[in-house]
Structure formats: structure tokens, C-alpha cells
Amino acid sequence: MSSPNILILGAPGAGKGTQSRRLVEEFGVEHVTTGDALRANKGMDIGHLDLEYDTPGEYMDAGELVPDPVVNEIVKTALEAADGYVLDGYPRNESQTEYLDSITDLDVVLYLAVDEDELVRRLTGRRVCEDCGATYHVDFDPPAESGVCDECGGDLYQREDDTEETARERIRVYEENTEPVVEYFRDEGVLVEVDGERTPDEVWADVEDAVEARAN
Ligand code: AP5
Ligand code: MG
Numbered sequence: 471m472s473s474p475n476i477l478i479l480g481a482p483g484a485g486k487g488t489q490s491r492r493l494v495e496e497f498g499v500e501h502v503t504t505g506d507a508l509r510a511n512k513g514m515d516i517g518h519l520d521l522e523y524d525t526p527g528e529y530m531d532a533g534e535l536v537p538d539p540v541v542n543e544i545v546k547t548a549l550e551a552a553d554g555y556v557l558d559g560y561p562r563n564e565s566q567t568e569y570l571d572s573i574t575d576l577d578v579v580l581y582l583a584v585d586e587d588e589l590v591r592r593l594t595g596r597r598v599c600e601d602c603g604a605t606y607h608v609d610f611d612p613p614a615e616s617g618v619c620d621e622c623g624g625d626l627y628q629r630e631d632d633t634e635e636t637a638r639e640r641i642r643v644y645e646e647n648t649e650p651v652v653e654y655f656r657d658e659g660v661l662v663e664v665d666g667e668r669t670p671d672e673v674w675a676d677v678e679d680a681v682e683a684r685a686n
Contacts, residue, residue, distance in 0.1 A: 473554020
């Protein structure tokens with residue numbers, strides 16, 4: 471099987487990053503994630519676009535979407551360089567969906583379904599390794615030693631947008647802008663819906679099956 475082009479959709483905290491890491495290991499694809507790319511460029515000067523804020527970080531800390539021209543460019547460059555990918559965090563609105571359609575073909579579209587209260591619990595308890603990006607949860611998936619990464623020994627931190635207030639705003643922005651994207655792929659008949667409210671291993675079993683069934 472050649473490396474598949476996978477899109478993973480789901481609300482903030484649904485487990486897109488968690489499942490994407492497994493897809494990378496199992497299928498040898500590139501993890502293309504706008505959230506991580508933007509976090510690495512939070513202070514980038516986008517003042518020339520003459521919009522509400524002058525850096526991606528200001529949009530992110532408010533829980534709002536970063537302007538389309540910035541994220542479209544990131545995705546185009548990353549997809550061109552990838553031989554098979556899992557795309558996580560994009561597209562998040564109708565115009566990004568049209569743009570994606572114009573630059574690539576998808577083999578699989580996954581959707582992780584999780585309720586809002588569970589999303590907030592996951593986001594507010596999330597901890598991330600500052601060195602390798604491994605993700606933990608203080609209750610659901612704690613590291614052996616508090617604050618220290620099991621995989622590389624790096625320090626764990628809490629994302630600035632993982633406060634309860636910003637998490638709820640991100641979910642609101644998701645419902646308004648990104649749920650129509652989910653419905654678009656559902657209407658196209660290509661959406662594979664997975665119950666994301668189970669353990670990571672149980673979710674993975676369905677994710678792996680879906681990719682194996684469609685990526686030949
Ligand atoms: P981004 O980084 O993409 O955040 P998000 O979409 O809000 O999603 P998350 O990363 O919060 O959730 P996830 O689904 O990856 O969950 P995870 O696996 O970590 O975007 C951040 C910001 O960047 C946006 O708000 C926006 O400003 C900007 N941005 C990004 N892309 C953009 C775009 N295209 N256009 C415009 N702006 C853009 O899991 C969460 C937690 O749950 C973890 O603690 C994990 O351990 C735990 N967990 C995972 N799975 C399970 C499970 N099955 N059971 C129990 N716990 C679990
Ligand atoms: Mg993520």
C-alpha cells in the first residue's frame with residue numbers, strides 16, 4: 471500500500487493529535503497539523519494582512535481562527551513535501567475546505583465524535599512535552615512522574631489555550647465554523663465516524679480498520 475492521505479476531523483480535545491501520532495507510526499505518514507505549526511510561529515508578523523491582530527498567537531490565545539491566507543500557505547507547503555499524510559486541524563471552515571480540495575486528493579476522512587463536557591475535561595487536564603510533543607492527561611493518561619515526559623524526560627507544560635474559558639470559546643468557534651465542514655464530508659458520503667469517547671486503544675482499533683479498508 472502506498473502511503474495514504476488521511477484527514478482527521480473532530481472538536482478541540484477529541485483526540486486528533488493522539489490518534490495522529492499512532493497513524494504516523496503505523497502507516498509512515500507525515501503529521502501535518504496547523505495547530506503545532508502555528509504554535510511554533512506564534513509571534514510571526516502578519517501585520518501586512520491588516521486584520522484584527524498582528525500575530526497568530528493573539529488569535530490562538532483568544533480561541534479564534536487564524537486568518538485563512540496564513541494557514542492555507544502552511545498546509546500547501548507541508549502537503550507538497552509529504553508522501554502520505556495525516557492532516558489534523560485543517561480545514562476549519564468552508565473556504566479552507568475549498569482550498570484543500572483544489573490542492574490535494576484525500577483517501578480517508580475520519581471524524582472523532584466526543585461530547586462537549588468530555589472535551590472540556592480533556593482539554594483542561596492536558597499536558598504536553600516541550601521537547602518531543604508527547605501528550606498526557608493529568609487523570610486519564612498521567613506520566614509516571616508528575617510533570618516529566620515518559621518518552622524523553624522533557625518538562626511537561628499546559629497549553630495557554632487550555633484554560634476552561636478559552637477551551638469553551640474554541641468549542642463554540644468549532645461548532646460555528648467547523649461543524650459545517652464535517653457535514654460537507656458527511657454529505658459527500660466519505661466520512662467515517664468513530665466514537666471518540668472510549669479509551670485511546672479502543673478508538674485506535676476503529677481508526678486503523680478504517681484506514682486499512684480505504685487506503686488501497
Ligand atoms: P489546534 O492545536 O489544532 O487545537 P484543536 O483543534 O483545538 O485541537 P486540540 O489539539 O486541542 O485537540 P486534539 O483533538 O488534538 O486532542 P488531543 O489528542 O491532544 O489549534 C489551536 C489553535 O490554532 C486554534 O484555536 C486556532 O486559533 C489555530 N488554528 C489551528 N488550525 C487552524 C486553521 N486551520 N485555521 C485557523 N486557525 C487555526 O487530546 C486532548 C486530551 O485528551 C489529551 O490530554 C489526551 O491525553 C486526552 N485524550 C485523547 N484521547 C483520549 C481518549 N480516548 N480518552 C481519554 N482521554 C483522551
Ligand atoms: Mg491537537
